[in-house]
Amino acid sequence: MADEIALRRPLAEARRIELGQGAWLDVLPGWLAGSDPLFEVLVRTVPWRAERRHMYDNEVDVPRLLAHYGEGDDLPHPVLTEAREALSTHYAAELGEPFRTAGLCFYRDGRDSVAWHGDRIGRGSREDTMVAIIGIGEPRPLLLRPHGGGPTRVRQPLGHGDLVVMGGSCQRTWDHCVPKTSRPVGPRISIQFRPRGVG
Ligand SMILES: O=C(O)CCC(=O)C(=O)O
Numbered sequence: 001m002a003d004e005i006a007l008r009r010p011l012a013e014a015r016r017i018e019l020g021q022g023a024w025l026d027v028l029p030g031w032l033a034g035s036d037p038l039f040e041v042l043v044r045t046v047p048w049r050a051e052r053r054h055m056y057d058n059e060v061d062v063p064r065l066l067a068h069y070g071e072g073d074d075l076p077h078p079v080l081t082e083a084r085e086a087l088s089t090h091y092a093a094e095l096g097e098p099f100r101t102a103g104l105c106f107y108r109d110g111r112d113s114v115a116w117h118g119d120r121i122g123r124g125s126r127e128d129t130m131v132a133i134i135g136i137g138e139p140r141p142l143l144l145r146p147h148g149g150g151p152t153r154v155r156q157p158l159g160h161g162d163l164v165v166m167g168g169s170c171q172r173t174w175d176h177c178v179p180k181t182s183r184p185v186g187p188r189i190s191i192q193f194r195p196r197g198v199g
């Protein structure tokens with residue numbers, strides 16, 4: 001059933017990209033099947049809110065819609081609970097704790113974006129940790145470069161059920177962003193799972 005919403009590949013098939021400085025990126029294209037029907041459910045049912053605030057090191061007004069699910073909150077679809085549990089199991093030894101929170105971002109079109117940053121609110125600024133992201137809807141590239149600037153070193157498209165996991169020192173030694181684009185692009189939702197105290 002092409003439209004069934006389910007995880008379809010073992011996480012062991014993820015490919016690891018060593019970024020250097022103790023940072024890495026695991027990539028698993030098409031982890032989630034049925035991402036289009038899931039997208040429709042999330043657009044309709046998630047309590048999206050617009051947010052203008054300062055976040056991360058230096059900026060930013062937030063040109064995208066957000067929703068946050070803390071520990072113990074029910075996630076907006078059971079497949080997201082399954083995904084969080086599968087990630088917690090697969091990375092248990094390496095991470096040493098489960099993924100606990102979920103942040104959802106809705107990029108309505110190419111004007112929605114997130115500026116260069118590391119997830120350094122909390123423990124990501126001091127410790128190795130992991131942030132797992134599933135992209136659904138239209139792919140938008142996640143760019144990575146070493147913290148402090150310089151050219152983009154990785155450009156990883158994320159959409160239609162693709163998974164990336166940023167790990168090791170990635171949040172403090174590297175920055176990531178989803179740039180604006182003037183190309184016509186459809187909407188995209190990003191789902192990020194993080195351990196306790198990582199933001
Ligand atoms: O949209 C994405 O895939 C990345 C989002 C992100 O980096 C964040 O919310 O911290």
Ligand SMILES: [Fe+2]
Nearest residue numbers: 117118119176
């Ligand atoms: Fe981030």
